[in-house]
Amino acid sequence: MKVQLSTIHKNLEGSWQVTGSKSEANRLLILQALFPKITIENISNSDDSKVLKKALTSSKELIDIHHAGTAMRFSTAYFAAQEGREVILTGSQRMQERPIKILVDALKSLGADIEYQKQEGYPPLLIKGKKITNNKVNLAANISSQYISALMLTAPSLPNGLEITLEGKVTSTPYILMTLSLLTDLGVEASFQNNIISIKPFQLSQEKVFTVESDWSSASYFYSLAALSDSAKIKISSYKQQSLQGDSSLVQLYQKLGVKTTFLENTIELEKDTSVALPEIYKANLASSPDLAQTIAVTCLGLGIGCELTGLHTLKIKETDRLVALQNEISKFGAQIEITNDSLKLHAHHNLKENVSVATYNDHRMAMAFAPLALKTMLQIEDAGVVSKSFPDFWEAMSFYKIKVEEI
Numbered sequence: 187m188k189v190q191l192s193t194i195h196k197n198l199e200g201s202w203q204v205t206g207s208k209s210e211a212n213r214l215l216i217l218q219a220l221f222p223k224i225t226i227e228n229i230s231n232s233d234d235s236k237v238l239k240k241a242l243t244s245s246k247e248l249i250d251i252h253h254a255g256t257a258m259r260f261s262t263a264y265f266a267a268q269e270g271r272e273v274i275l276t277g278s279q280r281m282q283e284r285p286i287k288i289l290v291d292a293l294k295s296l297g298a299d300i301e302y303q304k305q306e307g308y309p310p311l312l313i314k315g316k317k318i319t320n321n322k323v324n325l326a327a328n329i330s331s332q333y334i335s336a337l338m339l340t341a342p343s344l345p346n347g348l349e350i351t352l353e354g355k356v357t358s359t360p361y362i363l364m365t366l367s368l369l370t371d372l373g374v375e376a377s378f379q380n381n382i383i384s385i386k387p388f389q390l391s392q393e394k395v396f397t398v399e400s401d402w403s404s405a406s407y408f409y410s411l412a413a414l415s416d417s418a419k420i421k422i423s424s425y426k427q428q429s430l431q432g433d434s435s436l437v438q439l440y441q442k443l444g445v446k447t448t449f450l451e452n453t454i455e456l457e458k459d460t461s462v463a464l465p466e467i468y469k470a471n472l473a474s475s476p477d478l479a480q481t482i483a484v485t486c487l488g489l490g491i492g493c494e495l496t497g498l499h500t501l502k503i504k505e506t507d508r509l510v511a512l513q514n515e516i517s518k519f520g521a522q523i524e525i526t527n528d529s530l531k532l533h534a535h536h537n538l539k540e541n542v543s544v545a546t547y548n549d550h551r552m553a554m555a556f557a558p559l560a561l562k563t564m565l566q567i568e569d570a571g572v573v574s575k576s577f578p579d580f581w582e583a584m585s586f587y588k589i590k591v592e593e594i
């Protein structure tokens with residue numbers, strides 16, 4: 187599906203309910219499979235959560251996890267410790283290019299039986315579940331935090347728990363802290379000090395209900411709409427001020443881009459704040475919030491300001507190489523952009539080209555990041571259905587806020 191985007195008017199208001207966080211949901215799905223007395227409320231309706239739920243409840247040998255990175259990494263550790271169970275875990279073509287060796291090596295050092303089915307270091311994997319009694323493991327923490335969360339989630343079900351030593355500079359740290367918080371909230375004894383994560387074995391004796399907060403990464407597209415509007419009073423729910431999600435840093439990140447956030451009960455209100463003087467060059471290190479990089483780069487493009495974004499070293503191994511994808515697509519609007527392996531520099535640009543067709547590279551965030559730009563210029567988004575990976579009703583939300591979405 188290809189869509190043409192334009193605007194009806196640029197004064198945005200109204201309330202929208204955003205689906206549950208896919209990061210929280212996918213952690214809770216693994217914990218629920220290990221501790222069935224868990225109930226999950228406001229679960230994410232994302233493809234990535236649906237695919238993980240299906241994987242965890244299926245009795246099939248072949249499990250296809252499609253594009254879902256967390257589902258792939260979390261279920262690798264889960265199945266490795268399911269004694270007597272044998273599965274082949276596979277995914278989309280891109281998933282077969284997303285590295286998993288750091289996690290597989292860590293699990294093997296603990297005694298897991300995992301074989302690569304095609305290319306060494308990448309899915310698909312043949313996993314023969316084993317009882318894992320070793321309880322000390324080291325792994326590199328500078329490539330993806332998902333490997334660490336994967337080990338942490340399975341750890342409380344292991345007879346001797348787990349002590350994980352992180353090597354190198356830890357990246358995407360809020361996601362590790364989210365995993366830790368969910369574990370301790372469940373009642374697991376767990377700590378993270380001086381690069382050592384320690385998790386004790388655990389059994390759940392009583393029912394436990396978790397309510398998933400709405401997705402802050404999805405909230406970023408509403409922040410971008412507010413920033414690019416003439417005026418905005420956008421209310422989105424259900425959010426809390428003390429979030430487990432690192433992407434709640436949007437509140438500070440977009441304050442400098444002229445968006446004021448007010449926390450009401452369960453809801454945040456985003457207002458365009460015209461009293462803020464926009465920076466000539468917006469600077470941010472996004473090592474803790476990698477999923478916001480595309481949204482912020484496109485907001486700056488729309489505002490006609492430059493940006494220098496750093497800490498982007500994890501972007502190359504996500505749904506696509508997001509640095510290259512951003513460079514290709516932003517250039518189409520006439521702007522100048524330079525990238526390195528871990529940074530992006532956009533030069534201020536006015537007079538955006540019209541009717542650009544944005545390619546999305548099987549990446550939901552490419553489609554969603556560019557959509558709010560319709561407030562500044564007419565554009566097209568190719569393969570617009572990709573949004574369902576994290577935000578299935580994204581186009582309905584855009585239409586609600588007066589973006590005209592036409593299938594072409």
Ligand SMILES: O=C(O)C1=C[C@@H](OP(=O)(O)O)[C@@H](O)[C@H](O)C1
Pocket residue numbers: 208209210256329330331332335357358361476477500
């Ligand atoms: O643990 C998680 O839920 C996630 C961790 C991050 O990945 P990296 O740790 O690979 O940066 C993030 O980009 C991804 O969307 C979700």
Ligand SMILES: C=C(OP(=O)(O)O)C(=O)O
Pocket residue numbers: 253254255256257477504505551576
């Ligand atoms: C990187 C992402 O997801 P994953 O790694 O779980 O595929 C994302 O949602 O932006």
